[in-house]
Amino acid sequence: MSDQExxxxxxxxxxxxxxxxxxxxxxxxxxxxxxxxxEVNVVAEAHDRQKKSGVVQVNIxxxxxxxxxxxxxxxxxxxxxxxxxxxxxxxxxxCLLTHLTDILTARKIEITSMKIEQRMRFMTNLSTMRDLGHxxxxxxxxxxxxxxxxxxxxxERVQALLAEAEGACMAHHALRNPLPWMTRLVHNGTELDTRxxxxxxxxxxx
Numbered sequence: 001m002s003d004q005e006x007x008x009x010x011x012x013x014x015x016x017x018x019x020x021x022x023x024x025x026x027x028x029x030x031x032x033x034x035x036x037x038x039e040v041n042v043v044a045e046a047h048d049r050q051k052k053s054g055v056v057q058v059n060i061x062x063x064x065x066x067x068x069x070x071x072x073x074x075x076x077x078x079x080x081x082x083x084x085x086x087x088x089x090x091x092x093x094x095c096l097l098t099h100l101t102d103i104l105t106a107r108k109i110e111i112t113s114m115k116i117e118q119r120m121r122f123m124t125n126l127s128t129m130r131d132l133g134h135x136x137x138x139x140x141x142x143x144x145x146x147x148x149x150x151x152x153x154x155x156e157r158v159q160a161l162l163a164e165a166e167g168a169c170m171a172h173h174a175l176r177n178p179l180p181w182m183t184r185l186v187h188n189g190t191e192l193d194t195r196x197x198x199x200x201x202x203x204x205x206x
Contacts, residue, residue, distance in 0.1 A: 008081050013065030017043040017055045027059045050077030093118045095171035103164050112150040119144045
């Protein structure tokens, strides 16, 4: 079977993510007007060459775990699954579409069709600097989201729809705002270091 025939994106998972390094938060239903707090937990594993797999689950009741597959292009990978940034980019567009659909349904806004054409720009010196022994760097340089809606509604109502959806879209919020982050390195069961910060600033702890 060729790589093209065996190309995989994902499937419904049979097990929840096996988390060992932190305690997953129990789901708590919010009482209006309190916001709903939830989390998405992932366990990702490396396999041969650039193949990866991961189990992901939203901790809201009703969401099944999903097993996703990931790879890179040839020659570093085998092109058997989407690369990481494809999942990242698609997730942003899907999240905004979710909020647009939810809001237009609640507001009884009539549409004929709706889609997003999106471009994300990235930078990496991986291909040029790694072979020279230098530190590699990467960055996300920007995102364009072109929301295309056909609708008999007046323009101002469609504009209000997008404004409300962008304000509710958690993926867009993560792109536009500095977030607290933390990365731990655990080697043979021993924590070597922890980096954390808000936005681009980091703090290294022994």
